[in-house]
Amino acid sequence: MELPLLPLLAVLASAFLAGKLAERIGYPSVLGELMAGIVLGPPLLGLLTSHPALDVLAQLGILLMMLYVGMEIDPSELGRASKGGILAALGGFITPFVLAYWVVTSWGGSTMEGLFVGMAAGVTSLATKSRILVDLKLLDTRIAHVMMAGALIADTLSLVIFAGLISVANPEDGGSLWLVAGKVVLFFGGTWAAGTYLLPRFAGALQRMGTAGVFPVVILVLLLFSEAAHLAGAHGILGAFIAGMFLRENVIGHTVSRDIMTWVRRGAVGFLAPVFFVTAGFQVDLAVLVDSTMLVVIVVGVATVGKILGTALFYLPTGYGWREGLVLGAGMNGRGAVEIIIAQIGLAAGIISQEMFSVLVVMAIATTATVPVLLKLGVTWLRARGELVTARESRTGAIIIGASPLNRLLGKVLADSMPVTLIDTREDHCAAAREAGLVAVQGSALEDVTLTEAGAGKAAYLLAHTGNPGIDALVGRLARQVFSIPHVHLLFDASRMKSSAHQNAKAHVLGETSFTGSFALDEWDRRIMEGSATVCEAPVPTRADGTVLKDELPAGLLAVRRGRDVLPIHTHFKYHPEDILIVLDS
Amino acid sequence: MELPLLPLLAVLASAFLAGKLAERIGYPSVLGELMAGIVLGPPLLGLLTSHPALDVLAQLGILLMMLYVGMEIDPSELGRASKGGILAALGGFITPFVLAYWVVTSWGGSTMEGLFVGMAAGVTSLATKSRILVDLKLLDTRIAHVMMAGALIADTLSLVIFAGLISVANPEDGGSLWLVAGKVVLFFGGTWAAGTYLLPRFAGALQRMGTAGVFPVVILVLLLFSEAAHLAGAHGILGAFIAGMFLRENVIGHTVSRDIMTWVRRGAVGFLAPVFFVTAGFQVDLAVLVDSTMLVVIVVGVATVGKILGTALFYLPTGYGWREGLVLGAGMNGRGAVEIIIAQIGLAAGIISQEMFSVLVVMAIATTATVPVLLKLGVTWLRARGELVTARESRTGAIIIGASPLNRLLGKVLADSMPVTLIDTREDHCAAAREAGLVAVQGSALEDVTLTEAGAGKAAYLLAHTGNPGIDALVGRLARQVFSIPHVHLLFDASRMKSSAHQNAKAHVLGETSFTGSFALDEWDRRIMEGSATVCEAPVPTRADGTVLKDELPAGLLAVRRGRDVLPIHTHFKYHPEDILIVLDS
CATH class of the missing domain: 3.40.50.720 (NAD(P)-binding Rossmann-like Domain)
Structure with missing residues (x-):
């Protein structure tokens, strides 16, 4: 098959311009890319069109993107996460999950669709966070620390549940739940063992190879873990994410790790992932906004309210107060990239309808759009009350x-x-x-x-x-x-x-x-x-x-x-x- | 279309292992990748198989590869090339070109096929050179300088002729030679003007953007130039090559240029170009080696003899002696990556038969394999005679x-x-x-x-x-x-x-x-x-x-x-x- 130069050029040029525009007005570039797909693509103007080869590049893009997200997460940090982070993550995940599930099944959706939408509502996108925290000068505050830990746990949690759901939905296994569960458990156990025991054994050899030598190895491990996830009935992105978690400084060294993260970030964020987000926008059905306005409003509403109130509620036992909990929830309401990836996979697997997919894209855009506004208001409020607490720094010396x-x-x-x-x-x-x-x-x-x-x-x-x-x-x-x-x-x-x-x-x-x-x-x-x-x-x-x-x-x-x-x-x-x-x- | 994880993993794993093996015994990794495609692919064992999605990645790989080759060439150096370099390039290009054309047309091939094989015989692959020069400690000798300049000129020359040929062969234009020529001239004029006058105007703005900002711009310019080449009836790789030549230090700054070259080199050499070379090996028909042994021997023979003798002959006017000319010719006999790219495009465009494609792949492997051996012999010979002259360094101060x-x-x-x-x-x-x-x-x-x-x-x-x-x-x-x-x-x-x-x-x-x-x-x-x-x-x-x-x-x-x-x-x-x-x- 030919590489379609003109469609690719058109998609990327739109993505970069719209992404820059979004960043200029304070939003993550992924919002601009989605909007470019919706406005310039088939849903509205029809200037951009899809192409099977673009799908290939888009899928490579999300594999790289999930590898990058994984590389940013230190599994040992997950274990050390504060009580506040765990509570915020659980509350912010479970509440919108349950509410969205209830709405979808009440609306006539299947159990599977309900679970999938619930999961999408529970996601907290890590990548969209850090930029806003820097802009609002929050990096050394407690809410920033809790928020980062919370997003990390929520993302990991939703990807694990996602693995389970997609396996169950996988028609190949004929519905034997034992087989499905066994394969998923085998996958997690196998990758965990490989990442914890096998990879570190090669640390010395890898660190002597330098970036040029390690780079192809990283690509191979990425594909290997992705294929393992696929074989286990889950989706390749899960393998990419886990590969990223284990291909860290302790295995490949600090400098090589940074070099490779830079490469992956550029390849994903600067090149191939935008192809994914623009073409994801292609699949939005704008008629949904008109025909099912109620559904859109309710789903986005329960996702947002569930996220904010759920976070605040579960955060109460920390004793840091409901105000800090509300601000935390508002900060974690962005769903951005990861939600779109999950929604698109759900659509491709036939788990959710195109109508529901469109609702989820609107949810990603709408909720991410609330973050800078609500977080800024919340922080100003806390600051004015003198309740913006500086984090107890875990680094010393x-x-x-x-x-x-x-x-x-x-x-x-x-x-x-x-x-x-x-x-x-x-x-x-x-x-x-x-x-x-x-x-x-x-x-x-x-x-x-x-x-x-x-x-x-x-x-x-x-x-x-x-x-x-x-x-x-x-x-x-x-x-x-x-x-x-x-x-x-x-x-x-x-x-x-x-x-x-x-x-x-x-x-x-x-x-x-x-x-x-x-x-x-x-x-x-x-x-x-x-x-x-x-x-x-x-x-x-x-x-x-x-x-x-x-x-x-x-x-x-x-x-x-x-x-x-x-x-x-x-x-x-x-x-x-x-x-x-x-x-x-x- | 799905990204085929398992085929991609199999192709890349074979490519990396075979490439490492080739490097270990002193050959460029591309030889190992080709051999992996032939031995493990359909021609022999059939363990690896093709997939349309792999073609997409392979094509992206050669675009990046040609961008990289272009970035390594400084157009201002082309103008300053020594008389020796120009003569060696001309002799080493024209002689095998004419001989191979004559062989193919005598053998019953069409004029177009003859021209195409001639061009493939004339190519001198730049990328395979420098490594050998370092290994043989030749970097500061005159032959190394002449060889680098010669390879540079021969590559540029063959890509220009390639553009012409592929345009003429393009069926869309209905064969009007004026239209074809006009489009090619317009393409070269347009890209030259854009590269020389337009891009440098944005140099200031680009250099302030840093690598993260410039990177998407480089990708866009790459696709834009490739699409322009495609519209002109030539192949996208020509646009990629020219984009690389103009996206240099003077436009994007030294550090950004180095960062981006590193990214492109990793993306091409370490990831996507190997997909191209392995799948190129898939298309080799080994029956040719048996059925047309004579043709293989003659084509490889005239290419090699033509390259070595032609270089030596044209080099005589420099007065540096026929011995240095012969060693130069032996050093420039490698055809490696660029020849395979050209041959594969000729096959895809229907200009050359699969039989001839197979011959050209054998030629690439055989001639590249001669380089380290013959060059080492030649250099030892010159050194023993005290005729290995140190280059008059163009750098001073x-x-x-x-x-x-x-x-x-x-x-x-x-x-x-x-x-x-x-x-x-x-x-x-x-x-x-x-x-x-x-x-x-x-x-x-x-x-x-x-x-x-x-x-x-x-x-x-x-x-x-x-x-x-x-x-x-x-x-x-x-x-x-x-x-x-x-x-x-x-x-x-x-x-x-x-x-x-x-x-x-x-x-x-x-x-x-x-x-x-x-x-x-x-x-x-x-x-x-x-x-x-x-x-x-x-x-x-x-x-x-x-x-x-x-x-x-x-x-x-x-x-x-x-x-x-x-x-x-x-x-x-x-x-x-x-x-x-x-x-x-x-």
Whole structure:
């Protein structure tokens, strides 16, 4: 069969333009792609048309997409999820599931259709979340943490139920439920064993192969797991998702994992998945909106109300209050990509009617559209009431790059309240750090093995203080991109680099400037070595009304003691009047 | 249409295993993939089978492959190609073309078939070359340069002729040659104008979008150019190739270009193109080898003899001798990927018979298989005769990273014979360099804009001498990977880094150690500033028989004067007895 160039070009060009447009007005690009399919495709204008070859590319696109979704989920995090996350996920899944099932079966739908629509109503799309959280500056709040964990559990849960449903619906097995269940259990057991015991055995060999060598292996594992899911009577996307969950850093290494995730993301989000979403839009029957307006309104309504109220209700036992529960529910109401994938598979398998498929597409669009609006309102409400709680960060400890005298001294200060690891290429510096009772790793912080050894995967702070602006910037970028360390501080030494260059590097790294501004590293190193610098403590300079006078902070300010914590500071640090300053004095 | 998971998995698994096997014994992986298709597919064992959906993926694979081949070709280099390269390309194309045409038409083939087989015989596959050149350590020899330029010209030439042929063969136009010619000319003119004038206008906007933003644009341009080629009556691969030629650094920036080439290479070489090569093997009719053994032997014979003798004959006017011409011809005898792509399109278009297609596949395998063997023999022969000439490097000049006193002094020394540019983040160092009459760029050498500004695209040497081993290694890697600078030297300062770490970095960068070994940068900087170090010249220490005594080279050796050239040295530098050493003395 020929690759249809013109239809593919038309579909992709529409997808990219509509996706950009959606992003511009604050929505995930998948909404734009669906709309492009509906408006430009057969349902309305008929400018775009389907083609069997496009289906092939679309299916490859969703396999890659599910691989990517899986790669973003760390199975060990599922086990560590907070009570709040589990409750929110369960409430937000079960309530809309039950309500939607009840509506569909009351409306005359089959049990199977009811279960399928229920599942679609229960989905919470992970991919559409993180962008909004960044835009609303929520990443370090508790609701963001609960929401991410909740979406993760809800997605995994709905995919497992999906596997069961699609297997039962599979006509090949002649309806023997034991056989169906046995195959599904075998599939989950087999993939779990392969992912947990078999793949990690090849970790060493894989990590030596580099990205070019590992890439084809990832593609093969993806197809193998997908085919296994297919054989088990479930759908290939389930295998793709599970393959992604197991092809992680621990198996293929940090850098290779990032490279491959980048490839998969581009191949899926930037190329093939849009083909899927546009052609999914093709299958919408707009007459449904007119003929069954009631059904649409009711299904979308119960999905939304069920999601929000269900989340809030199940969240009550956490004691974090019904308001936080409502905002959580509003944030988890987006269904986006995963729901469309499930709905399209249901349609293709003949489980749901085209009418119901159209309702589900409308539900995906409508509910995803509510998220930015409702979440923003909710967050503003919580913030105004002072109830927007910062997350108890699961990451702790600081990594300091550079083990010069100043850094060793800073390390000692911080080590009072958190684990501190220093990294330096120089043996003498590392030895001196160890003599001072600190943990030091000798090696280049630019290599991810060194950072891994220093515990970067669990660190809350990375202080890049080598004094070499280039190195500091690069390590900072690595810490951000590969290890997702939330707080990255770069040293700024005016004698070594221009302020504009530092600002540039900082912006690039999304980091902060260490200390209170320019800091002459060599000078302080020399003074410390000479013994002319001592550490002392001082109160925060405040006005009579208690506001902090940032301009009057002492030079040589290293860190702040707040209660039992000692915190590294930066130029945008928010001081409390009761903080105690730890100052290097000479 | 369903994506056929099991057939795709089987094809890819065979492709990867056979490809790895081929590489292990020194051949390009495409040979293994073809063989897998022939042996495991319908022609022999019948374990693998075709599927229409695989064709779709295979076609997407060759579009990506041709995009990649195009991205590797710099059109401005085509214009600057040496006389030798042009002659070798012409001779190596025309001679097998004419001979194969004559054989096929004498054998009863149509004119069109003759032209098509001629073209396939004339092809020289670029992708299969570079690996062998590296393995045989030929990269800096004249034959390697001529071969690369020749392959480039021959590939471009054969694709242009291919466009013409396939247009003429296109039944839609009813055979009006004027219409056909007009459309082809319009296509070349249109894409050339779009690539030369239109795309560069968006360079600024594209470079600000980053890789994630540019990637969909590249896919759209690829499809647009392919569809334009299709509309002009030629084949889409021609559009893909031309799109690649114009989507270069000057349009999308160095880093984005490298990122996208990496993506395309992985998507093509590591995923979809193998589907094409395996399924191409499916179409081979092994009966041909038995029934038309004579035809196979003659076609492969005239292609090989024509390529080697034709290249040598046309190369004579360069005055570099018939021996070098023969070795060149042997090196350019590989046809690999591009020939298979052309043959498969000829088969699909009904221009060549399945018998002839099978002959062409055998030709691709047989001729590519000769390359490593014949080239190795030829090179050994030339080397033994002392006729293996080092290329007159088209790159000149050195970039020194770091503008400390030692680097400024080294810069002055080298500037006697080549352009020298220093890069430093420190303003005072740059000012001092400029005062000394040197060219200095202030900025971070880790950003490709700085290296571009310093002329890294044309530099022969990059001396990473910041004294910071991490920075040096990273700049060296950037110089190699993004700017392909042939000589990268890293400073080794034993007081700052362990020898093993330096060796590691050097191996990673594929660079050399600057000077004669460990070099105490700070120490020499201090002496130079104090005025206690002076530059003097000395003869090379030699034994009575003229062999160089490397162990007796003086400390502080900076560079070597050889005739009118001044050359940077490294630990593996080959000294000549008549060289003059430039030494820093204190």
